[in-house]
Amino acid sequence: xxxxxxxxQLARLCMLSISEDEIENFTNQLNNILQYxxxxxxxxTTDVEPMINVLPLQNVLRxxxxxxxxxxxxxxxxxxxxxxxxxxxxSVLE
Amino acid sequence: MFAKLTITAAADKLAKNEISAYELTxxxxxxxxxxxxxxxxxxxxxxxxxxxxxxxxxxxxxxxxKLGVLAGIPVAYKDNMCTDGVLTTCASKMLHNFIxxxxxxxxxxxxxxxSVMLGKTNLDEFAIGSSTENxxxxxxxxxxxxxxxxxxxSGGSAAAVAAGQVLFALGTDTGGSIRQPxxxxxxxxxxxxxxxxxxxxxxxxxxxxxxVGPITKSVEDCALVMNVLAQHDPRDSTSVKLDTADYTxxxxxxxxxxxxxxxKEYFGEGIDPRVKAAVxxxxxxxxxxxxxxxxxxxxxxxxxxxVYYLIAPAELSSNLARxxxxxxxxxxxxxxLEAMYIKTRSEGLGTEVKRRIMLGTYALxxxxxxxxxxxxxxxxxxxxxxxxxxxxxxxxLLTPTTPNVSYIKGEVKDLLTEYMNDYCTAGASLAGxxxxxxxxxxxxxxPVGMQLIGKPFxxxxxxxxxxxxxxxxxxxxxxxxxxxxxxSPSEQV
Numbered sequence: 001x002x003x004x005x006x007x008x009q010l011a012r013l014c015m016l017s018i019s020e021d022e023i024e025n026f027t028n029q030l031n032n033i034l035q036y037x038x039x040x041x042x043x044x045t046t047d048v049e050p051m052i053n054v055l056p057l058q059n060v061l062r063x064x065x066x067x068x069x070x071x072x073x074x075x076x077x078x079x080x081x082x083x084x085x086x087x088x089x090x091s092v093l094e
Numbered sequence: 095m096f097a098k099l100t101i102t103a104a105a106d107k108l109a110k111n112e113i114s115a116y117e118l119t120x121x122x123x124x125x126x127x128x129x130x131x132x133x134x135x136x137x138x139x140x141x142x143x144x145x146x147x148x149x150x151x152x153x154x155x156x157x158x159x160k161l162g163v164l165a166g167i168p169v170a171y172k173d174n175m176c177t178d179g180v181l182t183t184c185a186s187k188m189l190h191n192f193i194x195x196x197x198x199x200x201x202x203x204x205x206x207x208x209s210v211m212l213g214k215t216n217l218d219e220f221a222i223g224s225s226t227e228n229x230x231x232x233x234x235x236x237x238x239x240x241x242x243x244x245x246x247x248s249g250g251s252a253a254a255v256a257a258g259q260v261l262f263a264l265g266t267d268t269g270g271s272i273r274q275p276x277x278x279x280x281x282x283x284x285x286x287x288x289x290x291x292x293x294x295x296x297x298x299x300x301x302x303x304x305x306v307g308p309i310t311k312s313v314e315d316c317a318l319v320m321n322v323l324a325q326h327d328p329r330d331s332t333s334v335k336l337d338t339a340d341y342t343x344x345x346x347x348x349x350x351x352x353x354x355x356x357x358k359e360y361f362g363e364g365i366d367p368r369v370k371a372a373v374x375x376x377x378x379x380x381x382x383x384x385x386x387x388x389x390x391x392x393x394x395x396x397x398x399x400x401v402y403y404l405i406a407p408a409e410l411s412s413n414l415a416r417x418x419x420x421x422x423x424x425x426x427x428x429x430x431l432e433a434m435y436i437k438t439r440s441e442g443l444g445t446e447v448k449r450r451i452m453l454g455t456y457a458l459x460x461x462x463x464x465x466x467x468x469x470x471x472x473x474x475x476x477x478x479x480x481x482x483x484x485x486x487x488x489x490x491l492l493t494p495t496t497p498n499v500s501y502i503k504g505e506v507k508d509l510l511t512e513y514m515n516d517y518c519t520a521g522a523s524l525a526g527x528x529x530x531x532x533x534x535x536x537x538x539x540x541p542v543g544m545q546l547i548g549k550p551f552x553x554x555x556x557x558x559x560x561x562x563x564x565x566x567x568x569x570x571x572x573x574x575x576x577x578x579x580x581x582s583p584s585e586q587v
Contacts, residue, residue: 010455015415016451033510037404038400043473050474092431
């Protein structure tokens with residue numbers, strides 16, 4: 001069971017602010033879902049390897065050489081806050 | 095009649111100069127203009143660019159340049175695929191203003207093939223959902239009955255093809271998002287094997303599951319589009335290097351001796367008996383053509399949805415962490431950085447997206463990781479083994495695509511009921527297998543889809559079987575009569 005306080009904490013981890021009503025809804029809904037997925041506990045998986053990826057690919061690398069990339073002005077064109085060609089964010093340091 | 099036109103037929107007319115790409119594009123734009131107020135498939139229509147591209151294709155053709163079969167063919171892209179210079183929203187307020195600086199590989203490939211982009215289609219926000227009711231902008235209506243959902247998340251793409259607005263469209267499929275709307279809208283939809291088609295430039299939902307695939311009016315059209323899409327892409331590290339295949343060459347009509355497994359778990363009590371009957375009838379057609387069928391069991395099927403609803407949200411919660419208001423998309427100003435992140439995300443993301451981010455974060459949290467996320471990954475191994483066992487005996491598996499036909503908008507309110515939409519499709523996704531949905535009949539005038547699941551990279555086999563069925567099923571290819579639609583269930587032409 002997930003509690004009201006855990007949902008508040010979870011929202012904070014997800015960088016989300018949710019209203020008191022939403023907390024209540026999410027608590028109920030998440031509990032329903034968790035109760036449903038709980039049936040996985042019935043499965044015996046002691047010696048089973050977890051599947052991270054269905055493909056046998058590992059460490060796909062390319063040669064370390066300079067390739068064409070996005071020009072600076074295109075790379076920053078989608079931000080609404082820019083200063084001297086850089087992304088501007090609120091002050092982080094006191 | 096434009097609305098019924100397949101790629102194959104249009105390409106023939108273009109090659110014989112019976113029609114120009116410009117005229118074809120004009121016809122598509124006219125159809126969109128006439129019908130999209132009702133269907134609401136498109137978020138963006140790229141009229142000017144489309145006419146310009148079409149004119150260029152015509153010019154090349156006049157100059158005798160050798161053009162591919164898709165040259166001049168109108169296409170639409172699900173709005174989670176980046177299109178250079180063209181708004182790409184993911185149907186989210188978070189990306190309401192996002193203009194990508196580059197195109198997805200699949201978009202580039204179709205551009206090189208000469209296809210004409212008509213616009214970007216609606217989806218559930220960030221492809222999360224199965225009805226487009228989670229779109230931040232509007233819900234797409236099923237062309238067969240405007241009161242009903244088109245399915246999702248690629249609902250806009252499936253509805254646009256079904257309504258005859260474009261000749262084909264691309265969708266993405268994570269747990270059924272190409273196949274389910276294709277079934278609901280009576281069109282053909284293929285989710286390729288994981289790794290066959292590049293995801294570069296496609297906004298990620300669940301990286302170990304997402305695949306791009308075509309939505310078309312016929313199996314042959316599907317094969318034609320796959321001939322262009324199935325290419326190795328060095329920019330996607332999950333893209334597999336294979337020899338180039340000619341999928342149309344596999345459409346021989348021959349299914350004699352093909353072994354079809356029918357997993358009994360996909361015909362259980364959760365499936366509408368009328369859907370089951372339609373799918374069984376389709377199986378009979380394949381048997382009459384010489385295929386051999388046998389019932390099998392995939393005992394892990396009941397764990398598919400629990401595994402899917404842990405893995406997909408876990409990966410989603412990580413993928414959507416990038417939306418923070420700094421580099422692109424929606425931003426809500428605040429005094430400090432963390433407050434800016436929180437305000438931006440809280441205002442920019444929809445409820446279902448938030449719910450799944452929280453579910454995924456919970457499954458990944460230190461206390462819960464072993465019980466939920468790791469457990470799901472192990473169960474995923476077992477699910478794949480289930481399929482491997484079946485494929486040791488059979489060449490392909492045949493199931494319904496969806497438990498029922500399309501439902502009335504707003505009717506499904508319970509989350510778990512909505513999640514069961516993926517019951518028949520999520521298994522092939524978790525196992526990374528190719529699967530196609532093909533129309534196989536009607537229930538109350540609404541289309542039913544049959545799903546064929548193949549071995550890894552055996553797209554040619556499922557296309558061959560799907561094509562043989564389509565050519566011999568005796569089903570009239572119906573089209574919804576959009577022009578007379580007044581909201582009542584529509585009849586065929």
